[in-house]
Amino acid sequence: MQATFIIPGPLxxxxxxxxxxVISATATTVGQALSLLWEQYPALxxxxxxxxxxxxxxxxxxxxxxxxxxxxxxQTMINDVNEVYIIPAVSGGVD
Amino acid sequence: xxxxxxxxxxxxDVLLMVGTMKGLFLLSSISTRTRWKVSxxxxxxQVVYALAYDGRAGKQxxxxxxxxxxxxxxxxxxxxxxxxxxxxxxxxxxxxxxxVLSLKQIWQIEPGLDEEPDVLYCGVEPASLFKSTDAGETxxxxxGLHDHPHRPRWEPGGGGLCxxxxxxxxxxxxxxxxxxxxxxxxxxxxxGSTWRAVNKGVIADFLPDxxxxxxxCVHKVAMHPSQPDRLFLQNHGGLFRSxxxxxxxxDMANGVPSDFxxxxxxxxNDPDTFYIVPLDSEMRCxxxxxxRVYRTQDAGKTWKPLMRGLPQKxxxxxxxxxxxxxxxxxxxxxxxGTRSGKIYGSANNGNSWKLILDDLPPVTCVKTAVxxxxxxxxxxxxxxxPLRTTRKGK
Numbered sequence: 001m002q003a004t005f006i007i008p009g010p011l012x013x014x015x016x017x018x019x020x021x022v023i024s025a026t027a028t029t030v031g032q033a034l035s036l037l038w039e040q041y042p043a044l045x046x047x048x049x050x051x052x053x054x055x056x057x058x059x060x061x062x063x064x065x066x067x068x069x070x071x072x073x074x075q076t077m078i079n080d081v082n083e084v085y086i087i088p089a090v091s092g093g094v095d
Numbered sequence: 096x097x098x099x100x101x102x103x104x105x106x107x108d109v110l111l112m113v114g115t116m117k118g119l120f121l122l123s124s125i126s127t128r129t130r131w132k133v134s135x136x137x138x139x140x141q142v143v144y145a146l147a148y149d150g151r152a153g154k155q156x157x158x159x160x161x162x163x164x165x166x167x168x169x170x171x172x173x174x175x176x177x178x179x180x181x182x183x184x185x186x187x188x189x190x191x192x193x194x195v196l197s198l199k200q201i202w203q204i205e206p207g208l209d210e211e212p213d214v215l216y217c218g219v220e221p222a223s224l225f226k227s228t229d230a231g232e233t234x235x236x237x238x239g240l241h242d243h244p245h246r247p248r249w250e251p252g253g254g255g256l257c258x259x260x261x262x263x264x265x266x267x268x269x270x271x272x273x274x275x276x277x278x279x280x281x282x283x284x285x286x287g288s289t290w291r292a293v294n295k296g297v298i299a300d301f302l303p304d305x306x307x308x309x310x311x312c313v314h315k316v317a318m319h320p321s322q323p324d325r326l327f328l329q330n331h332g333g334l335f336r337s338x339x340x341x342x343x344x345x346d347m348a349n350g351v352p353s354d355f356x357x358x359x360x361x362x363x364n365d366p367d368t369f370y371i372v373p374l375d376s377e378m379r380c381x382x383x384x385x386x387r388v389y390r391t392q393d394a395g396k397t398w399k400p401l402m403r404g405l406p407q408k409x410x411x412x413x414x415x416x417x418x419x420x421x422x423x424x425x426x427x428x429x430x431x432g433t434r435s436g437k438i439y440g441s442a443n444n445g446n447s448w449k450l451i452l453d454d455l456p457p458v459t460c461v462k463t464a465v466x467x468x469x470x471x472x473x474x475x476x477x478x479x480x481p482l483r484t485t486r487k488g489k
Binding site for chain 2: 010011014042043045046047048050051052054056058059088089
């Protein structure tokens with residue numbers, strides 16, 4: 001399996017400046033793929049996940065065009081061709 | 096006002112740190128405090144609720160807790176007045192897994208006593224206390240407070256369930272106070288192993304029991320280090336003082352237009368002098384739109400308004416709990432920032448005021464220090480730890 005993570009601009013400094021990070025390993029779920037991403041770029045983890053292992057409130061993760069909130073969360077399956085987007089939520093309007 | 100990309104305060108200069116909803120600004124002035132250089136914003140777009148200056152053991156370290164709406168909060172520090180900031184690879188303050196809690200925000204950073212130059216404390220939301228004994232490299236949850244049986248019954252105030260005040264006894268390292276909104280004041284006499292609520296006499300007028308053991312919405316507590324058993328408290332409705340280490344409290348709202356407000360600040364040299372900014376409890380702005388700091392010079396018996404140089408009409412200003420501070424010079428500099436982005440300062444104990452800076456984002460936190468002139472005197476020498484990964488600029 002292979003997944004390509006699309007990294008949001010503010011976090012690229014923690015991924016060697018890359019906008020796309022390809023994970024090639026035995027991941028079948030988003031959670032497993034993220035674990036492999038953390039192995040490669042550990043500074044991304046706490047900026048995307050809380051210390052309790054949940055995706056931060058104002059971050060959305062999409063597999064293809066589907067938000068994993070509605071497809072099984074971190075257990076969402078990834079396919080060989082999937083791109084996984086990490087995207088800050090539209091959360092403006094406060095102060 | 097002089098502005099520049101960076102500040103380089105010299106020994107004896109005054110550093111003013113201003114946290115806002117959109118980043119951190121650093122100001123410096125010589126001791127006359129008439130002209131200020133400004134640097135910032137640092138941590139652009141991030142809210143900064145907690146700041147501290149650590150001048151112990153020869154350090155010149157600024158601590159900041161920027162919080163990204165998206166990516167969480169970390170503690171960052173600078174040893175060169177904001178030119179470089181540490182960028183922790185992983186979040187340096189985290190709740191242990193068994194707590195099932197996640198850090199929302201860091202509300203307070205408090206350097207420890209002089210004889211413990213590597214000790215730091217942080218008060219956070221959800222209300223908890225963290226301690227570092229290695230100059231901020233690693234942090235541990237203070238379990239004694241976390242495991243307190245009252246904790247499940249603490250409720251969030253308007254700003255969240257936050258531990259916002261940390262007061263260290265200046266000579267007894269086992270003794271300290273924290274304040275929680277809403278939980279009240281807690282005290283430890285054994286270095287944090289056990290804590291007890293010390294709120295007797297502090298009102299909670301939003302509860303059926305107006306004087307509960309705990310649950311008060313304490314907004315801020317101040318102490319003068321020369322009189323550490325005397326505490327002065329700005330409550331969510333009510334101004335109180337305790338002359339016995341919090342064992343009991345009495346009302347001291349004598350001559351103020353409102354007993355609602357957020358900050359309370361001790362004068363650095365006079366243990367009887369404290370400053371508050373009363374707010375209208377409904378509108379949460381200064382009463383009658385007149386911006387007035389109130390000062391007591393007799394430990395809360397009487398309060399008098401200070402208004403010279405402050406706008407006295409159409410000033411719909413709000414000052415948050417960490418939005419006021421005092422430097423350590425004589426006469427003392429008193430500073431405060433408003434939700435409308437103004438910084439006012441007085442270089443004469445509050446007798447007269449000047450607008451230092453305008454048009455900032457809403458101000459959340461104002462802290463100050465005199466470089467090389469900290470009130471800490473018992474210094475020890477210890478090899479400075481190197482910065483971790485650093486990045487230039489913001």
